[in-house]
Amino acid sequence: xxxxxxxxxxxxxxxxxxxxxxxxxVDSIIDSIPAMVAFMTPSGELEQVNRxxxxxxxxxxxxxxxxxASDTVHPDDLPSVTAAWMHSVDTGTPYDVExxxxxxxxxxxxxxxRGLPVRNSEGTITRWCVLQVDIDERRxxxxxxxxALADVSRSEERLRGIIDAVPGFVWSASxxxxxxxxxxxxxxYTGMSLEEACGNGWTASIHPDDAPGLGNYWQALLHSxxxxxxxxxxxxxxxxxxxxxIRAVPQRDEAGRIVCWYGENTDIEDRKQAEAFLAKARxxxxxxxxxxxxxxxxxxxxxxxxxxxxGIITNASTCLRMLGADPPNVDGALETARRTIRDGNRAADxxxxxxxxxxxxxxxxxxxxxxxxxxEVIAMLLGELQRNxxxxxxxxxxxxxxxxxxxxxxxxxxxxxxxNAVEAMTTITGRSRELFVxxxxxxxxxxxxxxxDSGTGVDPQDMERxxxxxxxxxxxxxxxxLSISRxxxxxxDGQLRATAHDGPGTTFTFSIxxxxxxxxxDNRDVSGRVMENH
Amino acid sequence: MGKYLLVSVVxxxxxxxxxxxxxxxxxxxxxxAFASAQAFLASPYLGLTDCLILDVAMPGMSGQDLHRELxxxxxxxxxxxxxxxxxxxxxxxxxxxxxxxxLFKPFSExxxxxxxxxxxxxx
Ligand SMILES: Nc1ncnc2c1ncn2[C@@H]1O[C@H](COP(=O)(O)OP(=O)(O)OP(=O)(O)O)[C@@H](O)[C@H]1O
Ligand SMILES: [Mg+2]
Numbered sequence: 118x119x120x121x122x123x124x125x126x127x128x129x130x131x132x133x134x135x136x137x138x139x140x141x142x143v144d145s146i147i148d149s150i151p152a153m154v155a156f157m158t159p160s161g162e163l164e165q166v167n168r169x170x171x172x173x174x175x176x177x178x179x180x181x182x183x184x185x186a187s188d189t190v191h192p193d194d195l196p197s198v199t200a201a202w203m204h205s206v207d208t209g210t211p212y213d214v215e216x217x218x219x220x221x222x223x224x225x226x227x228x229x230x231r232g233l234p235v236r237n238s239e240g241t242i243t244r245w246c247v248l249q250v251d252i253d254e255r256r257x258x259x260x261x262x263x264x265a266l267a268d269v270s271r272s273e274e275r276l277r278g279i280i281d282a283v284p285g286f287v288w289s290a291s292x293x294x295x296x297x298x299x300x301x302x303x304x305x306y307t308g309m310s311l312e313e314a315c316g317n318g319w320t321a322s323i324h325p326d327d328a329p330g331l332g333n334y335w336q337a338l339l340h341s342x343x344x345x346x347x348x349x350x351x352x353x354x355x356x357x358x359x360x361x362x363i364r365a366v367p368q369r370d371e372a373g374r375i376v377c378w379y380g381e382n383t384d385i386e387d388r389k390q391a392e393a394f395l396a397k398a399r400x401x402x403x404x405x406x407x408x409x410x411x412x413x414x415x416x417x418x419x420x421x422x423x424x425x426x427x428g429i430i431t432n433a434s435t436c437l438r439m440l441g442a443d444p445p446n447v448d449g450a451l452e453t454a455r456r457t458i459r460d461g462n463r464a465a466d467x468x469x470x471x472x473x474x475x476x477x478x479x480x481x482x483x484x485x486x487x488x489x490x491x492x493e494v495i496a497m498l499l500g501e502l503q504r505n506x507x508x509x510x511x512x513x514x515x516x517x518x519x520x521x522x523x524x525x526x527x528x529x530x531x532x533x534x535x536x537n538a539v540e541a542m543t544t545i546t547g548r549s550r551e552l553f554v555x556x557x558x559x560x561x562x563x564x565x566x567x568x569x570d571s572g573t574g575v576d577p578q579d580m581e582r583x584x585x586x587x588x589x590x591x592x593x594x595x596x597x598x599l600s601i602s603r604x605x606x607x608x609x610d611g612q613l614r615a616t617a618h619d620g621p622g623t624t625f626t627f628s629i630x631x632x633x634x635x636x637x638x639d640n641r642d643v644s645g646r647v648m649e650n651h
Numbered sequence: 652m653g654k655y656l657l658v659s660v661v662x663x664x665x666x667x668x669x670x671x672x673x674x675x676x677x678x679x680x681x682x683x684a685f686a687s688a689q690a691f692l693a694s695p696y697l698g699l700t701d702c703l704i705l706d707v708a709m710p711g712m713s714g715q716d717l718h719r720e721l722x723x724x725x726x727x728x729x730x731x732x733x734x735x736x737x738x739x740x741x742x743x744x745x746x747x748x749x750x751x752x753x754l755f756k757p758f759s760e761x762x763x764x765x766x767x768x769x770x771x772x773x774x
Contacts, residue, residue, distance in 0.1 A: 420708075423735035427756035428666035431674050434760035438677040453673060460666050 157232070157245035161206040164244060175221025191217035191225050202232075209234050209242055215252065226253035286361075286382040288319070292375040294339045303382070308354025324350035324358050331363070342367055342375055348385065360389040393503075422468070428460035484519035484632050485527055487556050487566050494531045495554065498539075505539050505550065512555035520564050521632040522609045530605050530613070533598040534568040534625045540591065541572025541623065548621070558631070563611070565628035572622050580615055602627075655681035656771050657699050661691050661717065662706035662733070667756075671704065678764060680771075688712035692720065700728050702770045707734040707745070718748060729770035733758070 147154050148168040156164040163182045174181060174189060184190060190198050194216035205212035212232035217225035232247040280287050286303035290296045299314045307314070307322045314322075323331055327349035338345045344366040350358040361382040367375045436453040439446035495502075495511065502509055520527075535554070542550040553569040575583060582588055584603050589596030599613075606613040611629035618624050658680045660671050665686075672682040683700075685691040689712060691703075703721075705714040712720075718730050732745050732753040742753045752766035 419737060420735045423737070423756045424664055425666065427733075427735070427758065428664075428670050430757040430759065431667070431670040435670065435674040435677055438674070442677075449673070453670070456666070456670060460670075463666070 153228075153249040153251075155247040155249070157206075157247060159206075159234075159242045159244060161202060161245075170249070173220055174218070189219050191219070193217075205232060206245075212245070212247070215256070218249065226251055227256040228252060285384070286380075288314075288380045288382075290365075290378040290380065292339075292367075292377060294335060294378070297377075306353055307351065322352050324352065326350075335365070338365055339378075348389075351382065359384055359386040361385060422464055425460040425464040429457050429464070432457040432460065481523055482521055483524060485522050485524045486517065486519050487527070487564055487629075488513045488517050490524055490528050491531050491554055491556065491566060494528050494535065498532070498535055501536075501539065502552065505543055507539055507542060507550045507552050510551065510553045512553060514555075514557040517556055517558065517564060518562075518631040520609070520629040522629060523605075526605045527609070527629075530602040530627060531566065531568070533602045534627075537598060537625070538568050538570035538572060538623075540594075541570050541574075545572060545621075551622075559628055562631055563628045564631045565626055567624055567626040569618060569624040570622045571620065574617065574621055575615060575623050577617065580617075583615065584613075655679070656701040657681045657683065657696065658702045658704060658767070658771075659691060659696055659700040660684045660704045661686075661688060661709075661714070662704075663687060663709040664706065667706070667733075674760065674763070675704075675767075678767065680767070688714070688717035688720075691717065697726070702731065702751075702767065703728045704731045704733060707732055707741075708736065715745070715748065718750070722749075731766045731770055 147156075147165075150167060150169075153167065153169045153173060155166040155170055158164045163184065166178065166181065171178065171181075176187075176189075180187070181189065185195070185199055198214055198216050201214050202212060204210070211234075212230070215227060215229050218228050219225050228249045229252045230247060230249045232245045234242040235244050235246055237243050281301040286306065287300040288296055288303060289298045295316050296319050297315060299311060299319065303314065304310060307319075309318065309322060312318075320328060320332070331347050331349045334345065334347045344364070346362055346364040348360060348362055351361045352358055362385045363380065363382045365378050365380040368377050368379055370376050432453040436450045436457065439450040439453065491513070492511075495509065499509075531554075535552070538552055542552075548571060551569075551571045553567070555569070556564065556566050559565055584599045585596075586600040587596040588600075603613045606627045606629065609629045611627055613625065613627040616624050616626065658675050660668060660675070660682065662668055662671070662684070663686055668684040668686065672684050675682045680702075683694070683696045685694065687709060691697065705717060707714040714732055714734075718732075721728060721730075730750045732750050733756055734741070734753065735756045737755045742755075745753045751770040754762055754766060
């Protein structure tokens with residue numbers, strides 16, 4: 118645009134002078150040029166301006182002649198404008214400057230001002246032709262853009278500064294999950310560079326035991342597009358692993374498409390250590406309590422039964438001796454035989470008393486939520502599970518009705534079943550140690566809890582024997598866990614059974630009638646049951 | 652009197668006091684049974700006893716307490732402990748106090764005989 122106008126002017130005045138057009142015609146020609154045009158003398162004085170200039174500046178030509186002493190040119194630009202103009206006049210080189218010119222209303226606008234010398238046939242400069250093009254808009258846009266760019270880069274720097282200062286690790290990844298940025302702290306911690314971390318490089322910093330789980334979880338997030346978090350150990354530059362909570366959040370555009378993922382890792386090592394310590398302490402306490410209570414039970418059973426057994430054996434021995442004497446002491450033998458029978462009955466009484474003790478002693482019947490009861494037991498055993506490398510899969514049914522029973526006894530059963538499952542998996546190598554604890558309702562509305570393991574399994578012919586008291590295959594076992602558990606469940610009008618399942622391991626399931634009177638949530642069902650029962 | 656060695660049985664359990672003396676008598680010893688440690692200490696058989704069969708867990712004075720008291724009084728009677736608690740660590744402890752044997756109830760005739768012959772070298 119400017120070039121076209123420039124060409125017109127360059128040719129224009131030359132022809133005009135050559136053809137010696139009448140002055141009035143020259144005036145009307147320059148007035149019709151759709152730009153601001155001025156003619157200067159070879160010495161640099163203002164010779165003539167067109168109407169556009171007079172209209173824009175709004176002062177008479179005579180005053181305009183003295184432009185260098187006025188504020189027509191912006192005072193800030195005036196020194197450089199004057200210098201450049203003097204230079205062109207002195208050397209005859211084209212003049213090309215951007216500066217502000219005052220409009221009639223006092224507003225300064227930016228102009229691109231270019232001046233070219235007009236020479237006669239001898240090559241002497243006869244005058245200067247100066248074209249002024251309003252570039253204010255363009256100029257303002259440019260300044261705005263420059264300023265905006267400066268702002269952006271400044272805020273980017275600030276952002277990066279903030280990101281680097283965050284007391285955690287910040288990262289971002291593509292919608293497909295390829296990491297494109299990690300902050301300085303991440304690099305400082307892992308000792309890896311940004312380049313090394315990019316793509317999948319960061320996975321090298323994850324503990325080998327946590328990497329597969331984290332990888333699966335990350336893939337699932339990428340697939341579902343949900344935000345999520347995962348706990349994993351990250352290797353520090355010195356090889357030490359610390360626990361981190363890794364969070365990922367998707368960033369979406371207006372259409373809901375994921376643009377990128379932002380992530381943040383928080384150091385939770387201290388919390389983890391406290392948790393692990395607590396869990397260990399709790400688990401040890403539980404184990405102690407369990408062993409102590411079972412030990413106490415067996416000891417008391419043994420003591421009570423051993424007393425009459427001692428009598429039986431002694432009497433039977435005496436009886437044999439009396440009968441074997443010469444002559445046989447028949448009266449004495451009869452007396453000792455009678456005592457043998459009496460002691461035998463006494464032993465039976467002890468057993469009956471113990472059975473009564475087992476099933477009745479200090480039972481408090483209340484509504485028990487098996488989900489809650491199981492959760493509490495599991496919470497106590499988390500450390501135990503972790504130490505044994507057991508992966509827990511809780512599968513708790515929602516809206517499980519409560520059962521009527523003794524909470525502590527039922528928890529004792531759950532504890533026994535889980536401990537048996539864990540113990541059945543300690544020798545397992547080459548496959549994972551999986552523990553499923555699930556709850557639900559049977560068709561007859563009774564509530565069940567199942568403990569499934571991937572352990573050694575039970576020989577089909579031992580499926581019933583394992584419930585016998587003192588049957589154990591463990592060097593340190595007492596063999597009472599399952600028999601006590603079964604007596605507890607049967608006292609709750611329930612059943613405890615062992616089944617084999619697909620694949621290795623065993624499932625132990627107990628089911629207990631649900632406490633229907635206290636489950637008024639489903640009125641129809643309850644009334645149905647009541648009708649049935651009466 | 653001098654012909655038979657005297658075995659005293661101290662046990663709070665009545666069936667033991669009934670059955671054990673008969674068997675020991677069948678072995679050829681004289682026997683006296685007592686329901687408590689105090690009863691034995693108060694009896695005239697204290698100084699005549701050649702071997703003492705002593706229940707560990709008794710209300711009031713325990714078998715160990717009685718054993719200690721006898722040693723304190725200067726009696727060197729061989730002692731065979733009997734107990735219904737099959738606890739190996741307790742057994743070791745009792746043996747360390749100088750007992751001849753510690754039998755878990757129920758014990759066999761042979762075990763008892765072996766313990767008695769260890770306590771009373773027959774001549
Ligand atoms: N989940 C299981 N997988 C394989 N075998 C099992 C399982 N649960 C129990 N058993 C078998 O049943 C036996 C009896 O179990 P029970 O719990 O009654 O006693 P224990 O575990 O041996 O000893 P305690 O419970 O007194 O510590 C066990 O020794 C074991 O052989
Ligand atoms: Mg068990």
